[in-house]
Amino acid sequence: MSDFPAYDEIHVISDIHMGGNRPSFQILKETRRLAGYIGWVGKQCPAGHVALVLNGDVFDTLAEELPGYVAVEQAVTVVERIMKDASFSCIWDALAAFVAGERRTLVLIIGNHDIEMAFPTVQRLIMKRLAGDDLVKRARIEFSTIGAGYTCTVGNARVYCTHGNEVDAWNYNRYEDLAKVGRRLNAGRSLDPKEWYPNAGTRMVKEVMNEVKGKYKWIDLLKPETQAAVGALVVLDPSQATKITNLMSIVGEKTRGGKEVNQRLSAEGFQPREQVDASPVTVNQLLGPNLREIARSQSQQHLQSADEMLAMAEANLGRPNAQITEPAAPLGTWQLIFDRLTGVPKDEALRRALKDWLADDKTFDYTDQDDTFKDVTAAVGSSVDFIITGHTHLERAIDMGGGRFYFNCGTWIRLLRFTDAVLKDRDSFKPVYEVLIDGRMEAIDAATFGGESFVMNQTSAVSVKATNDGVVGCLRHVIGDGSGEPQVIRQFVRA
Structure with a gap:
């Protein structure tokens, strides 16, 4: 294990999502707490070696108003704007x-919202902001941007x-493509936007989410990158009807992408995209049972039965790039589904x-043990303990057994909790609906239901420390102004 950096303790946080050149697009709330927590980490184990790991999605360039799916020539300008933003x-x-500080190391790992961090120009900018021209300080900053993660x-x-x-088939990075962009930037060459093929999650954010977010500032707090959540987007913004066909192709790309990333963490290769075909996506997957019931209940006012309509939709969904057409009716198949979903009161549909x-x-x-746990642990060797x-x-x-442990360090953005009680019926959902439709982040932050805040006061971190009793791994909650000892939620000891 001597080949890897050695520390007395490390502290890991993830999904900070600094970004949004409009305040309403900024989903990180506890900025002062985060600054306080970083200061607290810096004071730990004064005589030992301590690492702070920012485990992906440090920035959120997808929240910036930019043309295309990736900032290339504008990457330095965008990241510099985020770092100078008064909020961050x-x-x-x-x-x-x-x-x-002496014996302190900062590690920045790439995510899927900050892929520009792979570019040498952006890395130099970050080093300049944090360390100036001081080579000793610069040596305390490490980047992991090639998809290899960070081992210590x-x-x-x-x-x-x-x-x-x-x-994650929605959000995998093509690291060789990122390296190609970096080579072009160094060589003074540009990137034609048509050359960049975004993943499905990026398309969802840029093509649909950001437009919906213009009215409903909270929408990406739900992280609706699942098939069933497409129904929520349809209900929220009827003006998106013309984009539903594109949503279908995004779901298809997610299915195809799943075959590309099934060995992403291993040393083996993966199938080139041109050799992979998308699998059919069914209406059952796309809508979910409650919305399908709406479609069926509204069918009597149309010439075609709901079952026939849904069957036609499934046939078209198997061809995600095809035009959605229906010879038996003047409207496209998806338009019929859309009409049925919007044929009931919006609050009930939502x-x-x-x-x-x-x-x-x-x-x-x-x-x-969610899918990320299953897929990552299956790809990581038994020699890894945490x-x-x-x-x-x-x-x-x-606890994975055998002295091995898994943590997900959560996020620092706002989290919304929808309880069974508020979703029980239309009356219980009404006050929640009014806040959601209001759309303003201020209303979301101030809302309480059943005596509890709608936005959870939860900012997570993971620590791994060497102690006299063994190596201790903890899931923690950072509280208050972040300057005090974080609360321990669950702890494991590896003797």
Whole structure:
């Protein structure tokens, strides 16, 4: 294990999502707390070696108003704007103070919202902001932007940190393509926007989410990058009807992408995209049972039965790039589905969409073995004792057995909690609906239901420390102004 950096303790946070050149597009709230936490980490184990790992999605360039899907020539300008933004500058001041300390190391790992961090020009900008021209301070900053994650040792334990999008078919990065862009930037060449093929999650954000977000500032707090959540988007913004065909192709691309990333964390290769065909996506997957019931209940006012209509939709969904047409009716198949969804009161349609999305919800169960846990742990070798991810925004702390442990360090952005009680019926959902339709982040932040705040006061971190009893891994909640000891939520000891 001597080949890897060795620390007395490391502290890991993920999914900060600094970005948004409009305040209403900024989803990171606890900026002062984060700055305080960075300062607290810098004071730990004064005589030892301490690392602070930012485990992906440090920036959120998708929240910036930019043409195309990736900032290339504008990358430095965009990242510099984010670092200078009054909302985030205190965080960068705290990071600069951290790398000024002896035996402190800052590690920045790439995610799927900050892919520009792979470019050498952006890395130099970050180093300049945090360390100036001081070579000693610069040596305390490390980047992991090639999809390899970051491996180190703490005591006698091996720790592996990776964002987690590597196993997410919506949001995988094509690292060779990023390297190609970096080579072009260094060589003074540009990138034709047509040359960049975005992943499905990026398309969802840029083509649909950002437009919906113009009215409903909270929409990406739901992280609706699942098929059932498409129904919620349809209900919320009827003006998006013309884009539904594109949404279908995004779902198809997600299915195809899944075949590309199934070995992303391994040393083996993967199938080139041109050799992979998308699998059919069904209406059952796309809508969910509650919204399908709306479609069926509204069918009597149309010439075609709901079952025939849904069957036609499924046939077309199997060809995600095809035009959605229906010879038996003047409207396209998807338009018929859309009409049925909007044929009931909007509040009831949205309630049903959220029930579909949250069916069997284990969002806040930190012991749940979700898909990211399954896929990452299957790809990581048994020599790794602590595996730490992010990406899902959902904290996890799981004992894998045999002295091995898995953590997801959650997120620092706002989290909304929809309880069974508020989704029970139309009356219970009414006050929630009014806040959501209001659309303003200020209304979201101020809302309480059943005596509890709608926005959870939860900012997560993971620590791994060498102690006299062994190596201790903890899932923690950072509280208050961040300057005090974080609250321990779950702890494991590897003797």
